[in-house]
Amino acid sequence: MVSLDKVCRPLSKGGLGVPSISALQHALYCSVIYKMYNSTTPLTKWLSTYYSSPWKPPHYKASLFWKSVCATAIKVKMNFSFVINPDAPIALHWDHWCNNLSFIELGGDITLDLFNSQFLSSLILGHNWNLPSSVPSNLADLICSNPITNVDGPCLIWNNCSKVYHKDFIEDFYKDLTDCNWFEFIWFKKKILKHSVYAWLALVGGLRTADALRLRNISISEDCLLCFHGQESVNHLFFECPLSFHILERFIPESRFFMLRPSLLHILQWVDDYPGSSVVKNYYKLVVCCIIYVIWKERNGRRYGCEIHSLSSMIINIKSILYARVSRWKNYEGLLGRINGLYSDVLLHF
Template sequence: MGTLIIRTRQMIIQEVHGFSSLISLFPENTTLNVLMAGDHWNIPTTCNSTTQNAFNSIPISGDGRDKCIAWGSDNIHKFGSFIEEFYSFQEDVMWSKVVWHKHHALRFSIYAWLCFVGGLKTSDALRKRNIEVDPKCVFCHCHEESVSHLFFECDYTFSIISKMLPAITSFLLRPNLHQISDFLSNSVLLNYGSLSVNLLMLWAAVYSIWHERNERKFANRTRSISNLKLLISKVVDIKLRRWKKF
């Protein structure tokens, strides 16, 4: 049985997927208002109990001509309510707010998200899939490439990120992605605006380092540390100029 998705009483019955026993009873383009009697459903008794129970569990709200179906227990009819309900079965992750913060830049945050979910095709990830590639880091040429090494353990890349975020040099050992995110989000020295700026710089650095890695690996083009720092500073500055306030 498909997911029951209902928008308004003018929605066509055939658009409600997964209820063939109901759809077969009505002509094409029949709207849902024929199934509504005031504030309750009037489902034909010939429909099976699963269909009847599914519809009866959804409250009808609103007094206007174009009544809506309430998502959840409230009477707020908005797309955000549907999205929240649709993903309600999935577990919350602690890092979501540092990736998708209020002032996030989509281009940068996508790569941050890929880091957290293991989506970047680093050498160690490819070798786990039996894809033979050069395992060495393209920056230091000494250690095996992984997300942790690529962004924080490698001297080349850590010098860039620590320049953007000097506070991370206070760690006794090189931090990983989760530790830096927790450190920034829990820092008492950062207000919300400062946190957004720091996260923007962090994810801009991650994006730029990954781009530089690919340039070296596949195009044989390189930038110096100073040039890459300058590039990151410029793209962050452009983003900050577009913020009205933070």
């Protein structure tokens, strides 16, 4: 019901936070590039000596792996910048160490004729530039405008950060996707994971409701098996259906003052804007996700398992789930009245 492309996205992009194979490959190639310059393992040393730079066009006989590293290097070139130190394995002609440009970009073949060495370290003596006398003065001035650091540290840095983590490369892979404006409504700090997953499925159209199945040419009875009045859809189940809305009212009494029965996104947005404390706000988010889970389970039980629970059994079930979870929170005592349906403090606000 939900494409793999939608599932394999960060939470902030509307997915389940599982990286795709392509994202993992991107992160791996970025990591190889980063380590080529900043670590001294036998592999990175060999890569640096054999290939010089990931920004050097690969030989047609190069391995598929290296060609992929080079293709990624081109894509993320502007994310990487160089800090010049005397021992840095910076490729003189191919790396963009000179004011974020490479020699090839600056002067093409002219610079190749001027410098015979492969690495930038051949132009440094101590902590100063040591250029051949044949270098034109304008090019020498440009080179000398790049400072040589005497501080130990990485010579290739990612987005101006001193430390970089695997997740930074993964985030970079997804950076062009639009941000999701509801992910914090369901992926909050004290969530129950399986409840949040069902809320996510409801929001991305992943629940196999009658209307969604009909679109895929699978016909089942379209009647809502909770109220036997409406047609089953995500919008009806959450919360146009009288039964589900009654449960919502029971746990979020303010919802009875809405002009219309809220949609799922509407109630989640309302909870996120709730003016109360963060504890109550988290509790209400927990409530909405829990109701979605219990209602969907009840719907499946009625449709496929011939199991019917009464409204009061469903409410008791939700109460016990909430109590078991909330009792682990700090300062949860104020929420017990809400779980037990004692809302006098809440209703005073209206």
